[in-house]
Amino acid sequence: MDWHNWLLGHEVAVRLGFFFGVFALVALWEVYAPRRVLSVAKGWRWLNNLGLVVLNTVVLRLLFPAAAVGVAAAAQAQGWGLLHIYAIPTLLAVILAVIALDLVIYLQHVMVHAVPALWRLHRVHHADLDYDVTTGARFHPLEIILSMLIKFAAILVLGPPVVAVVIFEVLLNATAMFNHGNIRLPLGVDRILRWFLVTPDMHRVHHSVEDDEANSNFGFSLPWWDRLFGTYRDQPRKGHEQMLIGIRQYRDPQQVERLPGMLRLPFVGKVNSYAINRREWSKPDET
Numbered sequence: 001m002d003w004h005n006w007l008l009g010h011e012v013a014v015r016l017g018f019f020f021g022v023f024a025l026v027a028l029w030e031v032y033a034p035r036r037v038l039s040v041a042k043g044w045r046w047l048n049n050l051g052l053v054v055l056n057t058v059v060l061r062l063l064f065p066a067a068a069v070g071v072a073a074a075a076q077a078q079g080w081g082l083l084h085i086y087a088i089p090t091l092l093a094v095i096l097a098v099i100a101l102d103l104v105i106y107l108q109h110v111m112v113h114a115v116p117a118l119w120r121l122h123r124v125h126h127a128d129l130d131y132d133v134t135t136g137a138r139f140h141p142l143e144i145i146l147s148m149l150i151k152f153a154a155i156l157v158l159g160p161p162v163v164a165v166v167i168f169e170v171l172l173n174a175t176a177m178f179n180h181g182n183i184r185l186p187l188g189v190d191r192i193l194r195w196f197l198v199t200p201d202m203h204r205v206h207h208s209v210e211d212d213e214a215n216s217n218f219g220f221s222l223p224w225w226d227r228l229f230g231t232y233r234d235q236p237r238k239g240h241e242q243m244l245i246g247i248r249q250y251r252d253p254q255q256v257e258r259l260p261g262m263l264r265l266p267f268v269g270k271v272n273s274y275a276i277n278r279r280e281w282s283k284p285d286e287t
């Protein structure tokens with residue numbers, strides 16, 4: 001049996017295996033070598049962050065039972081999409097598709113920071129007062145639906161092999177848990193690794209309360225897009241231990257660390273206080 005047929009035949013087991021395996025690894029790493037001291041009780045945060053993950057999983061299954069893999073299979077059956085037009089070897093098509101889908105996710109991430117109404121949805125991810133493995137999966141259900149629709153469109157245009165969509169989703173899931181980890185990596189290892197993969201220190205900059213830092217390092221898996229498009233930032237000004245995580249205006253744990261508050265967060269606040277028209281950060285010399 002071909003490797004891609006094997007993977008498609010064991011899709012659910014591979015997805016669950018990676019999810020629980022990487023989750024457990026990062027969670028243990030956070031206990032033994034944490035990068036920062038957490039500011040909110042972990043049990044409470046985890047219950048609510050993971051509650052949101054369960055809710056999103058149910059919503060997605062109800063709305064899109066066939067999911068991205070179903071769209072890729074339909075595109076393949078119809079011969080839709082760029083990669084089906086040319087006779088490309090499967091392995092090359094898989095590599096190209098995974099890289100292209102990662103670029104789409106990068107561009108989508110820049111977009112949800114730039115467009116005020118979309119930033120309202122995305123700020124649920126950023127409002128977490130701490131930064132750990134559960135932050136990586138914490139998104140408002142409406143943003144999850146938007147992401148899925150964008151992914152469907154990308155798949156229809158691109159025409160990736162079905163197996164590429166499975167690999168892409170498993171990779172994105174695993175890297176999101178890894179790079180949101182509150183974990184300590186030796187600095188030398190981080191420096192080398194971040195040429196190939198978004199590391200926890202790289203993505204943590206993106207969760208700063210400072211707008212210039214939050215509007216950088218948009219990549220989730222591959223770090224190249226930030227360097228290529230000029231949104232790369234090496235380190236937070238205050239350092240990883242001192243930097244403030246979250247959103248400046250929303251710091252009440254009752255609101256940002258509880259499921260009802262998180263679900264309401266896109267709908268609170270005035271309509272002038274975000275993204276493109278919101279630029280505020282402390283100067284390097286005034287701490």
Ligand SMILES: [Zn+2]
Nearest residue numbers: 109113122206
């Ligand atoms: Zn973001």
Ligand SMILES: [Zn+2]
Nearest residue numbers: 125136180203
């Ligand atoms: Zn993040």
